[in-house]
Amino acid sequence: xxxxxITRARREAEIARRKLMGGVAILQERLSPSTIxxxxxxxxxxxxxxxxxxxxxxVKARPxxxxxxxxxxxxFLARQPIKSAISWLFSKKPPEHLVTTTLDTSSPQYDLTxxxxxxNQNEGVTA
Numbered sequence: 001x002x003x004x005x006i007t008r009a010r011r012e013a014e015i016a017r018r019k020l021m022g023g024v025a026i027l028q029e030r031l032s033p034s035t036i037x038x039x040x041x042x043x044x045x046x047x048x049x050x051x052x053x054x055x056x057x058x059v060k061a062r063p064x065x066x067x068x069x070x071x072x073x074x075x076f077l078a079r080q081p082i083k084s085a086i087s088w089l090f091s092k093k094p095p096e097h098l099v100t101t102t103l104d105t106s107s108p109q110y111d112l113t114x115x116x117x118x119x120n121q122n123e124g125v126t127a
Contacts, residue, residue, distance in 0.1 A: 029035060059066045075082070084097075104110065
């Protein structure tokens, strides 16, 4: 092997090493946690935007069906409070889980009449 062949082989080895190191740097950048998180966030934003657009189109295409489905879901989720309210309306007795107060109106010390306030002519609004 001549000196020129050795020099050429060293140059080729150096070029190959630089290409390899450049590829490693690119891989390190692509595989860094911040880049992965950023790419994932962008994908989530794109997909959620697409899903929102699809949902808007579905509502525009079938507003009655969507309203009925939304109403059914709402009634399903609120079934216990609705049941409690309806049973209270018809039983006139509050549910046990509610805190209520009662006034003892049979006591002679209890008076439900409105107090009477006397006022003379000089009191009140002046013009």
